[in-house]
Amino acid sequence: MEQLIEMKQMYKIYGEGESQVRALDGVDLTIGRGEMAAIVGQSGSGKSTLMNMVGCLDIPTKGEYYLEGTNVASLSDEALSQIRNREIGFVFQGFNLIPSLNALENVELPLLYRGMKSEERRRLAKEALERVGLSNRMTHRPAQMSGGQQQRVAIARAIAARPPIILADEPTGNLDSRSGSEVIDILRELWQEGRTVILITHDSAIAALAGRQIHIVDGKICEDVRISENSSKGYRKTTRQLV
Numbered sequence: 595m596e597q598l599i600e601m602k603q604m605y606k607i608y609g610e611g612e613s614q615v616r617a618l619d620g621v622d623l624t625i626g627r628g629e630m631a632a633i634v635g636q637s638g639s640g641k642s643t644l645m646n647m648v649g650c651l652d653i654p655t656k657g658e659y660y661l662e663g664t665n666v667a668s669l670s671d672e673a674l675s676q677i678r679n680r681e682i683g684f685v686f687q688g689f690n691l692i693p694s695l696n697a698l699e700n701v702e703l704p705l706l707y708r709g710m711k712s713e714e715r716r717r718l719a720k721e722a723l724e725r726v727g728l729s730n731r732m733t734h735r736p737a738q739m740s741g742g743q744q745q746r747v748a749i750a751r752a753i754a755a756r757p758p759i760i761l762a763d764e765p766t767g768n769l770d771s772r773s774g775s776e777v778i779d780i781l782r783e784l785w786q787e788g789r790t791v792i793l794i795t796h797d798s799a800i801a802a803l804a805g806r807q808i809h810i811v812d813g814k815i816c817e818d819v820r821i822s823e824n825s826s827k828g829y830r831k832t833t834r835q836l837v
Contacts, residue, residue: 598759598790599625599648604657604667606643606813617643618654619813625792625806627758630785632793632801633808640813642763645794649682649761650674679708683752685781687764689744691736691751697723698732701751708755722750726780742773749780753789760784763794778803 606618617640625631633648635641646652647659650666653674659667666677678684691700701719710718723732726746736744745765752760762781766774778800785791785805793804801807809817 596627597624598627598629598662599623600658600660601647602658602660604647604654604659606640606647606652607655616813618647621657621810621813621815623808623815625790627790628785628788629806630782630791630793630804631806631808632795632804633810634795634798634801635810636796639810641794641796641810643813644810645761645763645792648792649684650678679704680755681757682759682761683755683757685745685748685752685760685762685765687767689736689741689748689768691744691747693736696733696735697728697739697747697750700736700747701754704751705755718754718756719750722754723747725753726750740773741769742776745769745773745777746780749777753784758790760789760791761794762791764796765793766795766797766800774800 601621601623604618604621605616608615608617619640621644633641633644643652647654650661654667657667658665661677661681666674669677692703695703698716698719701722702715705715705718720732723729726749728743728746728750731739731743736747739747745768760781765777765781769777781791781793782803791804793800795801805821807817807819807821808815809819
């Protein structure tokens, strides 16, 4: 599998002296192109900090982060913004939709920032909403939709420009079990189509649906669980590696 993400001895340190906090403490991690991986940890474990690093929303205090072979740890804010816009589709727990815009306009907005012409923006936004089953909700505003529908709009917004990486931060956290299951099904379909999907979650049941589970505690990766399936024999084999 082609390597997409590589982190080497990555630290994120806040404060100094006795008040120093190591949100990330020497993380080594690789994720291959086309993987579906869940980063699993409780509140305060460092998973949100790790998500910010993976998504180029923050830079490490020290260490290296290679995304498609480029060390992004030393890039400028403008360069990081360009990478986020081009390479990563974000799905957040809180949906982050603009209340005054309808579903189609919410999905179009990031495409506008890319400088796309209106016809292309509209075409890609419609295709993305159809992809998540919302062809009949395109003119609805967030307040007129359920939480599950709003999250599907957020997924459509994330995939409209067809980025190679989908980064989903607790995507089912504000949803009921049925809506959450629908959202995970969509993310799994995107993975099966070849996208790299990275989930951030504290929910072991959600993490179990990914092909790989990366457990983080106190800023360190403590366990890396890969699950493979032998379709001819009909069983799953789980390999655990302490890091």
